[in-house]
Amino acid sequence: MLPKAYSRNLLAAALLTAMACVWVVLAPAQFGGQAAYVMVAGASMEPTLHQGDLVVVREAQTYAVGDIATYRHPSVGPVIHRIIDRHGDRFVFQGDNNDWLDSYAPTANEVVGKAWLVLPGGATLLRQLRSPAGLAFLSVSLALILLITVRNGRGEKSHSMTSKRSASPPQSDRRLEALDGPVFVLAAVGLGALVLAIIAFARPALVSTPDDVPYAHLATFSYHAGGPASVYAGGEIRSGDPVFHQIVPRFQIEFVYHLQSPATGALAGSAGMVLEISEPNGWRRTLVLQPESPVSGRDLTLTGVVDLNLVRQAIALLEARTALDRQAYSVDIIPWVRLEGDLGGEPFSDTFQPRLAFTVDDLELYLRQGDPLSDIDPLRPTASGFVAHSTLTPAALSILGLDLTVVAARWIGTIAALLCLAGIATLSAPVLRAYRAGGFERTRVEYAARMIDVKAAPPAKAKSMIEVVAFEDLARLAEKNGRMILHVSDGGEHHFYVDDAGTTYHLAAGERTDRKPRTRRA
Template sequence: MKTRRTLLASLGSAMTLVLVIVAWVAFAPTKLGGQVSYVIVSGNSMEPGMHRGDLAVVRRSHSYTEGDVVTYRHPEIGPVIHRIIGREGERFVFKGDHNDFIDGHRPLESELIGELWFRVPSAGRLMRPLQEQKYAAVLIVLALAGLGGGAGVAASRKRSPEREGAPPQAAHTGGTVMQSITRNWEDGLATLGAAAFAFLVLALVSFGRPVTREVPDNVTYTQSGEFTYSAQAMNGALYDSAAATTGDPVYRRQSDRVDVSFHYRFTSTRPAEVSGSQRLVAELGDDSGWKRTFELQPEVSFSGGEFTAAGAFSLQEIGAAIEQLENETGVHNQSYTVSVVPQVSIAGSMAGRTFEDTFDPAMEFKLDPFQLSLLKDSNNGKDTLAPSAEGLSEGKRSETNTVNLLFFELG
C-alpha cells in the first residue's frame, strides 16, 4: 500500500512538473523569454469579432498573410490589433473589421508583435489594474513570498521527525528507502508549486506592463565653418605673401577690395539629408547700434552638407557710408565694426524625423581711419575664424520593456 502511494506521489510530482513546463512554454510573455503577448482591446474597430475590454492573446509567427488578425506596434499610439488586407512592398496594410478606412501606418514585419491565438471576452477589464505600478509591486512581493513559503515547507518536512520526538538518525536510517524517496518528492512538489505560483505572478506583472516603452532617441548635429580673407596691397613688400591674408591687418592706404569666404560643414551622429539657402553679407556698425548692410553674395540654394560662400567688399565704399553718416548726423566715432556674416537656413531629415535650423556666425573687424583689423576675441573665447554650433533633434524610439526584480532585469 505504501509502495502504491509512493508511486502515485512520484507520478503526481512528475505530471505537475510537466504541466508547469508546458504552461510556461505556451503562455510565457515575450518579455520573460516566451512567445506570447497579451493585448487589451481598447476600441470597437474589430467588432463584431472582438469588443472593448477583451483580452487578446497573440503569438509570434514565422510568416503573416492576408486575412490574419495581427497586433502591430504603432509609433505613436502603441499596440494596434487589426486585420492584414494586403502588402505594399515590405510593408503590411491593415484595416479594422468595423472601420471603413485603411490604417494610415504601414508597419514592417519587425513592427509586428504577433498573430491572434485566442481571445478571452472581458478579461482585459479585470487585468487593466495590473498596469498600475502599485499593484505590480504587490504581486512581486507575493511571488517572493510564494518562493519563500515553498522553501519553508520543504525545510519543515525535513525537520518534522526531530520535532515529533524521533531519534535524530531516524530520518535517514529508521525508515525505508521508499519513504525517503516519497518525502523528497513531496518536498520537491511543494517547492515546485511555489515556483509555479511565482512564475504566474511574474507573468501577470509582465502582462501589466506595455510590450514596449518609449525612450529618448535624440540626434545631435554640428554646424561649423571656416572664414578666410585676403586683400592685395599696392606695396606687396609690406606682407610676407605680398598681400594681406587671414589674420593680417588691411591698411586702407594700401588696399581697397577685401575678398572673403566661408566654408560651411554639417555633420551629425546619424546619416542626414540636408538642404537650404545661404547668403553672405557685410554689416557696418558702431557702438550705438547703427548698422548698414552690404550684400556680398545673393541668397542661393544648396543641397548636401557642405558649401562655400564667397564675396568682396570695398573699403572705399564703406568709408563713403561712414562719411555720409557723420556729415548728416554730426556724430564722429573713433572706430567702427565690419562684420562678415553668412546667413544659413537648413532643413532636412535624420533618423526618420525632420528638422530646421539657422546658422549666422560673424567674422568681426575693427575699422579705424588707418586699418581694418580682425577682432580675434569677439566670439566669447571661441575661435572667431572657425565658429561652430551644436544642434539637437529630439525624438523617441521604442524598445522592449522589462520587469525589474530587485537587482535583476527581466526582458
Template sequence: MAAILGMAAIGAWAIMTERIGYVVTQGVSMNPVYYQGDLVFVMKADSYHVGQIVAYHGKSPGQRVLHRIIGGNGSTGFVTKGDNNESIDLLNPTTDEMIGRAVLHVPHGGIWLKPLLGPSGIGMLSFLVISGASATARTRRDIPRGRRKKKVRAMSGGQSGSWATAAAVLKAIERLSPALRVAAAISAVLLVLALTLGILGWMKPLSVTQATKAAPAQSITYSYTATVPKSAAYDGTTVRSPDPIFRKLANRANLTARYKGPAGAFTLTATLSNDIGWHTTLTLVKKTTFTGDTFDATVPLDFADLVARSDAASEAAGAGRKSQVLVDLNAAVTSAGLSDLAAPLQIGVDTFRMAAATDTKYTTEAAKTAGAEVVTQREITIFGHSLMTASQARSDAVLLLIGAVAIAAVILFAALRRLPLRTRAEIERRYPNLLVQVEPMASPPGKPVVNVDNFPALVRLSEKYGQMILTWRRPDADDFIVRDEGITYRYRVPLEGESTLQNVDFINRTTSGPHRHEAPTQAS
C-alpha cells in the first residue's frame, strides 16, 4: 500500500514539475529507431550529451521534435538531427529548452493512444473503471453452465446483473483497508483531473489565430520659456520656444517636457559637452512613476552655470575658456507592454544666446503599429487567469489517466479478492491448502453447529484453532466445516445459489476470546 501511494505521489510530482512527457512520432526522420505512430516517453534531465535522443519544442505551437544530439552544448545550444535526415535541424535548443530525453519506447503506442484520448475513449475508460466490467466476466466464468441462469435470477432482484456486480464491487471497496481507500480517492481525483484536462485540451485546436491590438499613441514634446524686459529684441516680455534667448536680456529659462500616452515611469537627463571632447551627464528628473495619460516635468536651466561648467573643464585640460557648451536633453518613458520611448533635443549655449540646434524636432512620437494576426498556442484560462497551454493540458491528461487507471486496477484487483465466494470452484482455487476432501459425516449428537456467514470467517477460525477445513458434497449443497472440541463451524454453499441457512454474526466474538457459551446454535 505504501508503494502504491508512493507511486501516486511520484507521478503527481513528475506531472506538476514537467519531469515526464511523451511524444507521438510522425514522419520517417528517426527510422529505423522509431516509426510512424510510435509512443515515446521522455524524462527531463539536468544535462544532455551527444548521442542521446531528445525532445524539444518546435517552431509551430504544440510541435515536439524528437531527434538525436550530434553536437553543441547545453549553454549555447545543441545541434540535433534525425537519424534518417540528411540535414541538421534549424533550431539549437539549450538544456533549459529541452522537454527531456527518451526513456521508454512503445511501438505503435501512439496509434491506440490517439483514439483512447478522444472524448469517447476517455468516457469509455471512465465507465469501465467505475462499473468494474472485468468483475462480471470473472464471476460468469466461475459459475457452472447448469447453474448460471439460476444464479443470475437469484442476484437480479429487479435489476440487471451488471448493476448487481457493480454493487458487489462497491461493497468490497467499502471493506478495503484505509490505505486502499486513500488510494481509491487518489485514483478518483486523478481520473477527474484527466477527464477535465482532456476535454479542455482536445475540445479545440492547439493553436489559435489572434489579432494584436495597435500600439497606443505616445509622444514627448519639449518647450521652454523665459521672462525678458521690454526691448526691441522681442515683441513682449515672454520668450517661448523655438525663439532664441539672448543672454543679455535673460540668463535663465524654464524647460518643460510633456508626455502623452499610457502610464509608466519618466526620466530626464542632460549631457553637457564642448569642442575639446569633454562631456558630463546630469540627471534633471529622477525616475518618476505616474498614472494617467499625461505627465509634465519642468526644470530650470541656468545658462551661466552650464557655461561655467564647460569653461572649468577646458581650463583644467589646458585649452582655455571656450564659453560655449552643447546640451543634449533626453526624456524617456517606460510603459508596461510597450517599447521604451526616448525623445532627444539639442540646444547650444554661448556667450551671446541660447538656441536649439537647426532642424530640431520638439515633438517625438512612438512608431505607430497596426494590428496584425499572429498564431499562438491556445491558453486554458479560468476566470481570466491562464493555467497552461492546450498542449500541456493534453500531456498532463495522458499521464494523469495512466496513473488513475494503474491505481484503479490495483484497487479493483484487491476488491475482487474480497468478493464473496459463492461456488466451490472459487473456494478451491483460493484456499487449496486448507481443504480436505472427506466423505459426508453427521454432526455429533448433542453438539452445537454454528453456521458462519462467509467463507473467510471459516478460514480465520481454521487458522485460529489450527484445524483443516473438511469438505464434502451433498445433493443440495457443498459443506465446509471446522471442528473444535465438540463445536462444528459450518459454511454451506447451496447449489440453488441462495442460502436457506441462518447467518450468524459470530466471527467478531470468536476471534477475540472464549466463545463456547456465547455462540448461537442450530440443530444439525
C-alpha cells in the first residue's frame, strides 16, 4: 500500500494525462490539433449521417475509396461526402443519398480530414448553446462554479487560521512533502510517455502510401497539300485551312504521338488510323487510312491520304439509295494507339483514341468548331491518367502540430517512461523504505505534513488531558480541526499531542504506534 500523498499524486497525474490525451485527440486545427468539427446540414449523406449531427474529422496520412471525408469546395465551403473514386491526384466524392457525383474533385491538400467520431444531434445542441439563452446558461454555470470554488477556498483559509501552530511551517522530517512536486511531474510525464508508447506500438511502423505513376498522351494532328496560290497563301494547304475538294481532291494527314511519364518501362502495342463519315441519324462509313500495325516504345507517327473523291462517292451512294438529302456530313479522322507493358514497375494498359472532326459539304471540308470558351486545341489532343502504385513510407503520429514517426514515438515513449519510473523510484526509495518498515518511521512519513518535533511536552492540566487509543484517531482530530501534531521523543517512547481549545489529546507509543497507550508521568 502506498502513502496517501503518493496515491493522490498518482491520481492527479493520471487525471492530468487523461485530460492532455483528450485535448490532443480533440484539439481543433486552429490550436495546432488535427480535428475539425463539421455540422451536417442537409440529407445528402442519409442514412449514414443526418441533419443536425456533429462529425469530428481528423487529418489522415492517406485517404481511400469508401472513406467519409470533408473537403473544401471553392464555392460552397466545407462538404462532407464519401470518396467513391480517385482520378490521378484528385478524389471523386458523392453523397450516399445522391444520384450524382460532386461537381468538384479536390486534391489531397484540399481534404480536411476523414470522419472519426459522429455525435448524433450534436450540431443541434451546439447551435442551442450558441443562442442567447444557451450563452446565458453557460455564463451562469461558470459563475456558480467559480463562486463555489472561491467560497471553499476562503473557508479552508479561515479554518486553518484558528491555530497559530498550523500557520507556522513544520520542523519535522518533510521528505514526503518535499517529493510531492517532483513525483507529480515525473508521474504525469511518465504516464504521458507510456500512452505515447502504447499508441505507437499499436500502429504499424510502415504504411502503404499512394504514389501513383502519372502519364499523359500527347499528340499532334497536321495535314497539308499543294494548292493554287490564288486560293492558298504560298500555294500550300496548312493545318486549319479549309480544303476545297474541287481544286484539292486529296491531302496528306499526319498523327504524331508521344507518351509522357517520369517513370520508365517497356511498352508495346498496336496503332492505326481510319476516316469515319457519319450523319446525325447514326449512319456511318469507315475508310482505312493506315491499317493497324504493331508498335513499340513511347513515340510513333501515323500517316494517311484523305481522298475526298472517295468521301463524296460514299455520300452520293447513300443519297442515291435512300433519297436522303443533307447539306453537310461529319468526317472524323480517328487514330488509335493501344499500349501495354509496365510503367514504373506496375502493369500498364491503355488506349488513346482522339478525333479530328471535320465537316464536309458540296464545296469544302473544314474543321468543326468546338466550344468557343474552351482552350482545347483540336489539333493537339491530350489525355492524362495514372498507374496505381504505392510505396511503404514510415507511419507518422501528429501531436499538436509535431510530427513523429511511429518508430521514433516508440523509442521516445519507452525511454521517457522508463526514465520517469527510475526517477520516481530513486526519489521515493528512502521514503518507501521507511513507510514499509512500519512503526514510528511509517507514522512520520505518512503524517509528516502535520507533525512538528518539539523538545518538551506542552503544559496541560491533568483534567484537560485526554488519552487517545490509536494514532489514526489523533491524526483525524488534527486534520478535522486544522491543528498540528506535536511530537516528543523520550528515549524509546514517542509522545504525540494535539491541543484544541484548551484540551490536549495525547498518545504515547513505543517503536510501533499501534501499541496500547501508556499514561504519561506527571
